[in-house]
Amino acid sequence: MTQNSIEVIKYISQDTSELSITDISNIIIAFCTLLLTGYIFIYQKNKDKESNRATAELNNQNLKLQWFKDLIIQPHLEILNKTFNNLLEHPSLNVSPNSPDYQLKTENYIKFTKTELFTLRKNFVSLFLTVNNQLYSNAISLIDSHIDEITKKLIDEMSDLGTDSLNEDILIKRVISARNAMIKLIYSFNGK
Numbered sequence: 009m010t011q012n013s014i015e016v017i018k019y020i021s022q023d024t025s026e027l028s029i030t031d032i033s034n035i036i037i038a039f040c041t042l043l044l045t046g047y048i049f050i051y052q053k054n055k056d057k058e059s060n061r062a063t064a065e066l067n068n069q070n071l072k073l074q075w076f077k078d079l080i081i082q083p084h085l086e087i088l089n090k091t092f093n094n095l096l097e098h099p100s101l102n103v104s105p106n107s108p109d110y111q112l113k114t115e116n117y118i119k120f121t122k123t124e125l126f127t128l129r130k131n132f133v134s135l136f137l138t139v140n141n142q143l144y145s146n147a148i149s150l151i152d153s154h155i156d157e158i159t160k161k162l163i164d165e166m167s168d169l170g171t172d173s174l175n176e177d178i179l180i181k182r183v184i185s186a187r188n189a190m191i192k193l194i195y196s197f198n199g200k
Contacts, residue, residue: 069199
C-alpha cells in the first residue's frame with residue numbers, strides 16, 4: 009500500500025475511535041427517540057383499534073334500538089294501550105263485594121284479564137324475542153306477576169266480603185302499575 013492510503017486509514021480509524029461525549033449522547037438520544045416513537049405508534053394503533061371497535065359496537069346498538077323502535081314499538085304500542093285500557097274499563101271493576109253477582113263478575117274479570125294479557129303477550133311481547141331474550145323474559149315475568157297479583161287479590165277479596173268496592177282500591181292501581189312497569193321496561197331497553 010502506498011503511504012497516503014495508510015495515512016487515510018489511520019486518520020479514519022483515529023476519528024471513529026475518538027467519539028466525543030456529545031456524539032455518544034446524540035446517539036443515545038436518537039435511539040431513545042426511535043424507541044419512544046415506536047412505542048407511541050404501537051400504542052396509538054392499538055388505541056385506535058379499540059376505539060373503532062367501541063364505535064362500531066355503539067353504532068350497532070343504536071341501529072338495533074332504532075329498528076326496535078320502528079318495527080316493534082311504534083306499530084304495536086296501540087296494542088299495549090288498548091290492553092291496559094280494556095282492563096281499566098271492564099264493567100266488573102264497578103261491582104261491590106256485597107253484590108250478589110260479585111263472585112261471578114270477579115271470575116269473569118280474572119278470565120278477561122288473563123285473555124287480555126295473553127293477547128298482549130302473543131301480539132306484542134312475543135316480538136321482543138327477535139330483539140333480546142332478556143327483554144322478552146322480563147316482559148313475560150311482568151305479565152305473569154300481574155295476573156298472579158290480580159288473581160290472588162280478587163280471590164282474597166271473595167273470601168272477605170266486608171270490604172268496599174275493589175275499583176279504586178286495588179285493581180286500578182295494579183293495572184296502572186303494570187302498565188307503567190311495562191312501559192318502563194320497554195323504554196329502559198338499551199339495545200344490548
